Amino acid sequence: MSLEKRTPVVDDVGVTEDGVDYDALADLLGDSIIDREHHVNAEGFVIRPDDVQSVLRTLKDEAGFDHCSCVTAQDYDDRYESIYHLKKYRDPTQEVSVVVPTPKDDPRHQTGSDVYETANWHEREAYDLVGIEYDDHPDQRRILLPETWQGHPLSQDFNQDQPQVVSLREHANPLQDDKQSPDDPDTMFINIGPHHPATHGVLHVKTVLDGEQIVDIDPDIGYLHRCEEQMCQQGTYRHQIMPYPDRWDYISAGILNEWAYARAAEDLADIEVPEYAQVIRTMSAEMCRIASHSLALATFALDVFGDFTAVFQYGIRDREIAQDLLEDLTGQRLMFNYLRLGGVAWDLPEPREEYFEKIRDFLDDLPEKLAEYHDLVTGNEIFQMRCVDTGILTPEKVKDYGATGPVARGSGVDYDLRRDDPYGYYDELDWDVVTEDGCDNFSRVLVRLRELEESARIIEQCVDLLEEWPEDDRTIQANVPRTLKPDPDREIYRAVEGAKGELGIYIRSDGTDKPARFKIRSPCFSNLQSLAEMSEGEYIPDMIASLGSLDIVLGEVDR
Amino acid sequence: MSSDQTKLADAQSTQEARMGSGADDRFNSKLREAFGSTPFILTKFDKFMNWVRGSSMFMLQFGIACCSIEMIHTYAIKHDLDRFGAGVPRASPRQADVIIVPGTIVSKFAPRMKRVYDQMPEPKFVVSMGSCTVSGGPFQEGYNVVKGAEEVIPCDIHVPGCPPRPEALIYGVAKLQERIAEGESSPVTVKPYELEQFGDLEQDELVQKLADQIDEEDLVMRYNWGDSP
Numbered sequence: 159m160s161l162e163k164r165t166p167v168v169d170d171v172g173v174t175e176d177g178v179d180y181d182a183l184a185d186l187l188g189d190s191i192i193d194r195e196h197h198v199n200a201e202g203f204v205i206r207p208d209d210v211q212s213v214l215r216t217l218k219d220e221a222g223f224d225h226c227s228c229v230t231a232q233d234y235d236d237r238y239e240s241i242y243h244l245k246k247y248r249d250p251t252q253e254v255s256v257v258v259p260t261p262k263d264d265p266r267h268q269t270g271s272d273v274y275e276t277a278n279w280h281e282r283e284a285y286d287l288v289g290i291e292y293d294d295h296p297d298q299r300r301i302l303l304p305e306t307w308q309g310h311p312l313s314q315d316f317n318q319d320q321p322q323v324v325s326l327r328e329h330a331n332p333l334q335d336d337k338q339s340p341d342d343p344d345t346m347f348i349n350i351g352p353h354h355p356a357t358h359g360v361l362h363v364k365t366v367l368d369g370e371q372i373v374d375i376d377p378d379i380g381y382l383h384r385c386e387e388q389m390c391q392q393g394t395y396r397h398q399i400m401p402y403p404d405r406w407d408y409i410s411a412g413i414l415n416e417w418a419y420a421r422a423a424e425d426l427a428d429i430e431v432p433e434y435a436q437v438i439r440t441m442s443a444e445m446c447r448i449a450s451h452s453l454a455l456a457t458f459a460l461d462v463f464g465d466f467t468a469v470f471q472y473g474i475r476d477r478e479i480a481q482d483l484l485e486d487l488t489g490q491r492l493m494f495n496y497l498r499l500g501g502v503a504w505d506l507p508e509p510r511e512e513y514f515e516k517i518r519d520f521l522d523d524l525p526e527k528l529a530e531y532h533d534l535v536t537g538n539e540i541f542q543m544r545c546v547d548t549g550i551l552t553p554e555k556v557k558d559y560g561a562t563g564p565v566a567r568g569s570g571v572d573y574d575l576r577r578d579d580p581y582g583y584y585d586e587l588d589w590d591v592v593t594e595d596g597c598d599n600f601s602r603v604l605v606r607l608r609e610l611e612e613s614a615r616i617i618e619q620c621v622d623l624l625e626e627w628p629e630d631d632r633t634i635q636a637n638v639p640r641t642l643k644p645d646p647d648r649e650i651y652r653a654v655e656g657a658k659g660e661l662g663i664y665i666r667s668d669g670t671d672k673p674a675r676f677k678i679r680s681p682c683f684s685n686l687q688s689l690a691e692m693s694e695g696e697y698i699p700d701m702i703a704s705l706g707s708l709d710i711v712l713g714e715v716d717r
Numbered sequence: 718m719s720s721d722q723t724k725l726a727d728a729q730s731t732q733e734a735r736m737g738s739g740a741d742d743r744f745n746s747k748l749r750e751a752f753g754s755t756p757f758i759l760t761k762f763d764k765f766m767n768w769v770r771g772s773s774m775f776m777l778q779f780g781i782a783c784c785s786i787e788m789i790h791t792y793a794i795k796h797d798l799d800r801f802g803a804g805v806p807r808a809s810p811r812q813a814d815v816i817i818v819p820g821t822i823v824s825k826f827a828p829r830m831k832r833v834y835d836q837m838p839e840p841k842f843v844v845s846m847g848s849c850t851v852s853g854g855p856f857q858e859g860y861n862v863v864k865g866a867e868e869v870i871p872c873d874i875h876v877p878g879c880p881p882r883p884e885a886l887i888y889g890v891a892k893l894q895e896r897i898a899e900g901e902s903s904p905v906t907v908k909p910y911e912l913e914q915f916g917d918l919e920q921d922e923l924v925q926k927l928a929d930q931i932d933e934e935d936l937v938m939r940y941n942w943g944d945s946p
Contacts, residue, residue, distance in 0.1 A: 303861065304825045306927055306937075311860045318860045319943035323927055326828040326912065326936040352826065353833050355778050355808045359785070360826055381826040382782055384849075385859030392858065401855065408783035453786070474793035492787060492880055713782055 170222030170246075178252045183221055187213055198425055198650035200253035202241070207260050207267035214242065214256065214273040222246055223254060224557050226274035228651065228679035230664045231284030233313045238265035238290050242277070243651045243664070243679075247557055247571060250579045250660075255651070266291040276560030279687050287312040287387070302380035302716055312387065344368055348698075352381045356461050356702045359712035363689075363701075370697050375690045379683075383716040390676040395423055395642040396499060399676075404493040406678065407714040410449035410481065411657040413442045413488075416497040421581055422652040422663040423499050427644040432633040433583070435501035440583040441620035442487055442496065444613040449480040450657035451606045451613075454709040458603055459535055461706035462544050469534055476527055479520050486513060499642065501635030506624065514621050521614050521621075531607060536600070545600035549692040549704030552597055559688040562681050563659025564609065565708055568602035570595040575655040587619045599700075602707040643671050651679075658682050658709060678717050682710040763900065770814070770840065771802075771897035774890075777813035777837065778806035782820025784847040784880040791883040803890050810836040815893070817886070818872070821849035821856050822863040828938045831912050834870045842897065844889055845872040848879045855879065864945045868910050873902075912936045 172182040180201040184191055190209040195202035205213050217223045223244035230241040242256040260267050269292035271278040281292045282301040289310030292298060300307060304324040309316045351362040360381035366374040386402055393399040403415035417439060424431060431439075456473025463469060481491050486507050488496040496503050507513050535541055551561070556569045566573050574591040576584040592608040594601035646669030653662035659681025668674035685708050693701035776798075780788065791798050798804040807813040810833045822830060834841070843866070848854030850866035857864055866872055873896065876889035916933035918924050931937060 306930055307824075308923065308926075316860070321923055321939060321941045321943070322824060323915075323918070323923060323931070323937050323939045324824050324828055325915065325931050326832065326938070327931075352829050353779060353810075359780055359782070360829075381823065381829070382821065383823055383825070383861050384782075384821045384856040385861050386856075388859055389856060405783055405855070408786055410786070453789075471794050474790065475795075478790070478795050491882060492783065 171220050173222070173252065178254065180254070183217070183254060186216060186220060195255070195257060195649075197255050198648055199652060200243075200255050202255035202257045202649070204257045204259060207258055210256075210258055210268035210270050211272055214244075214270045217244055217254065217256070218273055221254075222248070223252075225250070226270070226276050226280075226560055227653065227660065228662050228664065228677065229270070229277055229280035229284055230651075230675070230677040231288040231290050231312075232666065232675040232677075233288055235314075237262055238288065240267065240281075240284060240290055241649075241651075241664070242270055242274075243662070247566075247573050250573070250575060250653075253651070255649075260290060265289060266293055268293050269295040271295060274560065275555075275558040276684050276687060279683065283683075286310070289313045300380075302383040304380070311385070345373060350698075352378075357705065358457060358710055361686075361705075361710070361712055361715070363705075365698070365701070367698070371695055372693050372698065372701055373695075375693055375701065377686055377689055379686070379712070379715050381716065382712045384713075386717040387676050387678060390419075390678075391673055394671045395427070395644070395673065396638065396640065396671070399423075399673075400497065400499075401493065401495045404495060405713060406680065406717060407450070407656060407658060407661070407682070407711050408492065409453050409657070409711050410477070410484075410492060411446050412492065412494040413439070413446045413484075413496060414450075414654065414656045415661060416494070417443055417582070418652070418654045418656065418661040418663050420497045420499060421654055422650055422665050423642075423644075425652055426648055426650045426665055426667060427499070427638075427642055429500045429638055430636055431501055432636055434627060434632050435634050435636075436583045437620050437623050437627075438502050438506065438634070439497060440587070441617050441624070442484065442494075442502075443582070444616045444620075445480050445484050445487075447613045447657050448610055448617075449477050449484070451610055452477040452480065454606055454657075455531065455535070455603065458703075458706040458709070459541075461702050462541060469531075472527075472530065472534065476524075483513075483517060483520060486516070498635055498638075500638040501633070503634075505632060505634050510625075514625055517617065517621050521618055524610070524614050528607065528610060536604060536607065542600065544699070544703055545598065545603065545707070546596070547598050547600075548696060548700040549599040549707060550597050551688055551692050555688060555691050559691065560684040561659070561688050562684065563656070564602055564605040565659065565685045565688070567591070567593045568605045568707075569597040575653055575660055579653070581654060583620070583623075584616070587616055589615050589619075599703045599707040602709075606709070641671050643667075643669060645669065653679065656681055658711065658714065659685060661714075680714040680717060682708075682712075682714045683717075686710050686715055767900045768898050771894035774803040774815045774842075774894070774897075775805050775807050775813045776803060777810055777816040777833070778808045779816055779833070780819060781822070781826070782849065784819035784849070787880045787883055788817055788819045788846065788886065791886045796883040796887065798887060798890065801887065801891060801894070803894065810834075811838065813837055814840065815842045815844060815890075816870075817844045817846050818850045818866045818870075819846045819880075821854065822866055822869065823859075823861045824863065824938075824940055825861075827863050827869045827910060828912055828936065830866075831869050831910075831938070835912075840902075842874075842893055843870055843872045844874045844876060844886075844893055846876045846886060846889070847881055848877055851875050851877055860942075863910070863940070868945070870909075910938050910940060912938055 172179050190205045190213050193204035225245040227245050228243045238260045240258045246252050286300040346367045348365045351357040352360040362378040364376040403419045404412035452473045456470045459469035488494040556566045589612045644667040649666045651664045653660045662679030664677040665673045666675040692704040845866040853864040856862045874889045874893045915931045915935045915937045
């Protein structure tokens with residue numbers, strides 16, 4: 159069974175039976191290290207700014223850190239800093255942080271995007287929001303804010319009241335001379351989005367076509383960049399941050415997102431969550447996953463069939479039921495705000511038996527509905543023609559782009575934080591991680607469909623547990639101080655398995671009741687980066703199918 | 718006696734006489750029956766047109782953020798906005814007469830939204846859905862967030878909520894239909910962010926700095942964040 163504890167990977171340098179041996183890693187890196195830091199999740203190596211590539215290369219090739227999870231940039235009083243959070247796909251509990259300080263007056267250092275493809279966008283974001291420049295970066299442009307934006311909003315000297323001018327330039331005539339490449343006059347430039355029914359929100363894809371095939375593609379994001387990180391940095395840990403995670407991945411994955419924040423903040427402030435609350439969290443999170451995957455399937459069918467009536471409505475029908483269950487539990491249809499640091503907001507709705515009955519009814523009906531989906535969607539010949547062997551993403555590229563979630567599992571990368579870095583009640587339950595080896599659009603959809611079954615299994619076991627739970631042991635919240643002030647200068651990066659993949663949060667505390675830096679590692683951001691890889695050489699309809707199978711949600715891509 | 722009865726049975730109603738024989742029952746609506754012998758109504762043309770407009774609204778398929786998920790639910794089964802004569806989402810702004818603005822509007826998107834709005838044919842109506850389109854909502858303090866849809870386009874109906882439930886949106890749409898039927902229109906925005914040519918902007922430090930990046934003829938939107946509410 160795939161849930162069995164994996165044997166630790168010991169053939170990499172710096173790994174022992176108990177985990178990562180940081181001293182061995184330090185020996186490996188030698189003189190590049192100028193200092194060492196201790197983060198809550200891992201050791202941090204402070205390295206010289208001109209050694210970034212060699213350090214990352216060594217860690218990747220010799221120590222096996224093949225997953226660059228996130229790049230966090232931040233602005234201290236005396237320096238700028240980039241942190242590369244590295245992990246292993248084989249065992250994400252083995253982590254290391256590479257900290258690169260740069261001087262305040264000239265914040266620049268070597269790029270890491272030569273080593274990890276995924277660092278490309280992460281560094282662009284760091285440049286855009288914080289203002290660190292990366293030498294030899296292949297494409298140093300703004301990514302979230304408009305190109306004409308003045309200043310870097312998450313740096314300390316940004317003046318939020320200064321006026322800004324934003325241009326509307328992308329609507330140029332596609333047949334204009336300068337839109338065609340000089341050596342191949344047959345190419346044509348096409349804008350897809352930001353207002354387009356198939357882009358799942360406000361994504362803008364700049365596409366260059368040769369005949370009907372895509373030769374170049376550039377996803378232009380930032381049309382929904384609503385300053386989530388700034389909002390979280392302005393809120394207090396205890397209550398003011400929790401509403402925002404609901405709005406990152408708003409496709410009803412609210413509790414999964416809340417859990418990402420809860421997990422990071424609880425580990426940062428050493429809060430123990432009661433077991434009973436963990437079971438409720440696990441159950442409600444999986445309900446969210448069902449709701450999210452149903453909509454993913456519905457919109458994917460909408461993209462591929464172009465039909466607003468049949469499959470789409472089936473997906474919505476099942477989502478409505480999951481949402482009703484969640485509404486009974488949390489009081490909200492979409493923005494649940496149900497988790498609290500140290501537990502959940504309140505207990506299950508009374509009468510409990512009735513609620514359990516409702517959940518069981520839903521779970522009992524699910525296999526039949528899934529069979530219906532397989533008849534309607536995956537068994538459909540036209541659907542198969544559209545999706546099988548299109549949008550190929552090889553496992554190597556998955557790792558290179560830092561893709562996670564169903565996208566990685568659809569390419570056979572067996573990576574699921576619920577099992578590999580257990581949290582909540584997942585490691586006590588009996589369920590499987592779903593993988594498919596097709597690497598194409600079809601596999602990614604199949605993974606989501608099969609994950610619905612696994613989520614149902616998890617919920618069923620949670621309901622069994624909750625039914626039996628002794629009445630005098632139903633603690634829903636740990637005792638958390640009203641004003642939570644974690645110790646100063648603690649840094650943590652923690653991730654959970656969201657509906658779309660690894661949703662990570664980096665928090666640095668400064669002794670006050672608000673985080674000094676709050677960075678969101680969104681799975682969609684990394685996943686979307688692989689769109690170019692999947693769709694170059696394909697037709698536009700295949701690109702649309704790939705986009706649908708990535709299941710991005712722009713609120714989370716742009717944050 | 719018996720001949721009287723036959724007479725009654727043979728007699729045609731006025732309605733039947735007008736419809737002629739062989740007409741399908743489907744053409745015989747309740748409304749028709751209510752009109753009885755005089756299938757004519759007398760009304761002002763404008764009033765009639767307004768009623769028609771409100772009763773057959775083509776919505777623009779336009780998703781921005783979280784609210785669009787609830788908007789999808791409003792169109793889809795269970796809530797089914799189509800029951801109210803307002804459920805045909807059109808993908809092209811040229812075919813739509815109502816735009817529901819479902820989500821946070823940020824600096825990069827506002828010019829595009831304005832453009833989409835401008836492409837819709839008159840008469841057009843705007844339902845602003847959710848707190849973000851009322852005031853910026855939970856993101857109001859963000860450096861990149863436009864403080865409400867009304868800064869960019871005129872809005873007819875505001876549906877508050879974060880996000881509003883589908884029922885709330887249906888209520889908002891029904892209210893809009895009512896307003897349209899009564900011929901009311903929304904006031905023009907008080908302080909719009911306009912799309913204008915870069916060359917027409919007032920010359921100040923910022924504009925001069927950007928002069929080598931933006932062409933004179935490019936359309937731009939200028940945000941004076943300091944003056945925002």
